[in-house]
Amino acid sequence: MVREVPDRVSTDGLEAKFDERWAAEGTFAFDRSATREQVYSIDTPPPTVSGSLHVGHVFSYTHTDVVARFQRMRGKEVFYPMGWDDNGLPTERRVQNYFGVRCDPSLPYDPDFTPPHQGTEGKKVKPADQVPISRRNFIELCEELTADDERQFEELWRRLGLSVDWAQTYQTIDSTSRAASQRAFLRNLSRGEAYQAEAPGLWDVTFQTAVAQAELEAREYPGHYHRVAFHGADGSPVHIETTRPELIPSVVALIAHPDDERYQHLFGTTVTSPLFGVEVPVLAHHAAAMDKGAGIAMCCTFGDLTDVQWWRELQLPTRSVIGRDGRLTRDTPAWLADGPGAALYAEALAGRTAFSARTAVVDALRESGDLDGEPKPTQRMTNFYEKGDKPLEIVTSRQWYIRNGGRAWEQRDLKAELLGRGKELDFHPDFMRVRYDNWVNGLNGDWLISRQRFFGVAVPVWYGLDENGEVDYERLITPSEAELPVDPTSQAPAGYTEDQRGTPNGFVGDNDVMDTWATSSLSPLIVSGWERDADLFDRVYPMDLRPQGQDIIRTWLFSSVVRSHLECDVLPWKNAAISGWILDPDRKKMSKSKGNVVTPMDLLVEHGSDAVRYWAAAARLGTDAAFEVGQMKIGRRLAIKVLNASKFALTFGVDPETGAGEIVLDPAAVTVDLDRAMLAGLADVVDQATAALEAYDHTRALEITESYFWAFCDDYLELVKDRAYGAGADADQVSAETVSARTALAIALDTMLRLLAPFIPFATEEVWSWWRTGSVHRAPWPTAEPLRSAAQGVDPLGLTAAGHALAALRKLKSAAKVSMKTPILSGTVAVPAALLPGVRSALEDVRGAGRATGTLDLVEATDGQGDPDVQGGIVVVSHELGEPPAKKPRS
């Protein structure tokens, strides 16, 4: 039933119109009565709300939405919740500045707290002026501030047309997520998968926090090689080269490669350190680089990760001198106390930063004659916290870990199990699997989850204090699952009262929060209602799809697999869809620091959401894409073309007053070969597009559909125009041929709207609203079979042939530089044998579209006549053009 086709069509305003309608009609509401087999569930990345959305988000989230809309049309009930990631440093910083506060977890919660500021117009509040507040108060302010960000994010997503069920949002910091995260931790703890350990770990001095392997970033860092002499038993020098001479007080061994001939005679002997006279062994280890420096290195506690490896594998003593504050310990270490360097340490090194200690040590070495030559500048790879700007120190501290196969465990071979999970998971594209394998194989430690931050999920444990008020880390106090979420810094454990905090025989709470990934790794469990909504859980978990970026395969994807494997002994999802990067025109990754970022909302407003989606969907998964406004303009043209062609095809012969001549989608009414050929071709398109989408290749589906749509407009629509008008006939007595054209047009349109709906949801929904009921996004995905049945076995080549014949007629007019309206009085056309039947059967349509008014003879082309690449080899051998019609005056 064609209702109201507008006189002028436009893509403007469709986003707001349909966002409202979809919300009102619950088009994307999840029906939780569906069974697991009927559900397609998606574990969408929760964007970081304190950051800003950029073009890359629009890009990758569009890919996911195309999948969601396709699966929904295939009859799946799509579970597609959206989360907001509020955790982390950016939020903490903003809260500090916005409200003028800072978090001090040792303070009690103040339920009546009012912040000193409400917005400081971007000005920073000096730390000294920040009011210290409890963690719980701090978190409340974080939540307040992020609420506004979430509104803006949702607005953008809705405008982009994400078919999310907006009733299903969650936050990574809300009480549900906190409870789930703490519950999972407690279960890890009870199964021995979580443990605390005093261990060397990477430490950021600026941020005062431990840093996990996944947060590391290796960067070039300038330093100097210092050639320093150690001394053998006979006093002979052994030169090493080090960039960190200030660590000489913490040296525990000299180490060279076992095959290094230069040092064979030293293995098994000892040498003494310069300045401090500490006797250390000379050992062999394969990790020593023969070609670096002198080939023999000093091993300290700890200069770098190789030192940690040696310390562990060679069972070396611990002689740590650098503390969490980045300074050398204030007390002279025991192993130096009786040596020649005790005074040097006490006077020049104790309490100094690593930097000033280095100067002091170098001066002393120079004086003692143990420095050989002057320091030589060098660049070397140094570990940084990804958000930090000072090299990380390695300090020993007590932290919580979750097992992830990075460290041997006597109970299970987790590494092998997790590698197996990687093989089970379907990566799109498949080669992304290698990144997972490489990462898991390269892990050399368990997952450090303690973070010395505030706005995050608290480690849900307390520690008992002994009668002297000293913390006893073995006396763990844990909450019951029913109590979760808990904040150990502001709540007392069951059986204790708050006034026992920090008192002898009392308790203290763990001050740390868990790594952000420790919560977001649980997103599949959190959204699925794990241990909260068993009914939902059974219907959606394990999930179908995890879309994400390739950069976080090692973090988010891997940690999610770890948690699900440990908790449920299953993969969290069947498929992982990995989107690529957006590159700017110089083929550089777009990033804020380069100033080449475009605001997504402006982009959507300027080009229209369908246009931007088209650009995104035209890029394959896993492939980097250029930011191309040109592609968006093509998308916009496609959307407008869909509107215009639909308007045209739907209004033939329909009397707007009476509704007479109404199109009926009855395949039996399609009786003309050309119409059948068009439907036959469309059937192939449906098959190919469906197969492509099933294989997570949305780009191919779009390309196939789009190119057929354009051929449909350029050739088929032009060919059947005259016939479809059915000129002269009354609405109730049109010919069967006219009905055939009108019906075929409508069937094709109906099919193509569905095929295009996941890509350009707004324009297709607009057309759908003109003549169909409900939403195209809930309409069934088309199948080829009814089209093929309507085609009655007619070869799709017929449309191609007729299209080429029409193009050949157009070409002669184009060459003659006359209007396409110019009549062809007579002509002879040579057609290759293969195309002849198609052209012959569509001859009347070809003549009409080409304005061939007189005789038009068809002859079979001879060998070598015509170029197959030009109009399929069809050539007009002779012709006579009539007078071009008189030009109408410009209005």
Add this chain to the structure above:
RNA sequence: GGGCCUGUAGCUCAGUUGGUCAGAGCGCCACGUUUACACCGUGGAUGUCGGGGGUUCGAGUCCCUCCGGGCCCA
């Protein structure tokens, strides 16, 4: 240093298992206001498939090597 991806028309990209594979769109040039569409239509031109070797009857396609981009891990 290791791994993965990538290099095809001025631009953005397709090119399944080696055999109409030299392609599309944009841009460009020429023409045309045709009542679905000027946010248009029609027609046309455009390439040592990064370089060099090899396998093969046959190589953008497979192998080797070199060069250039991007990312990850050391």
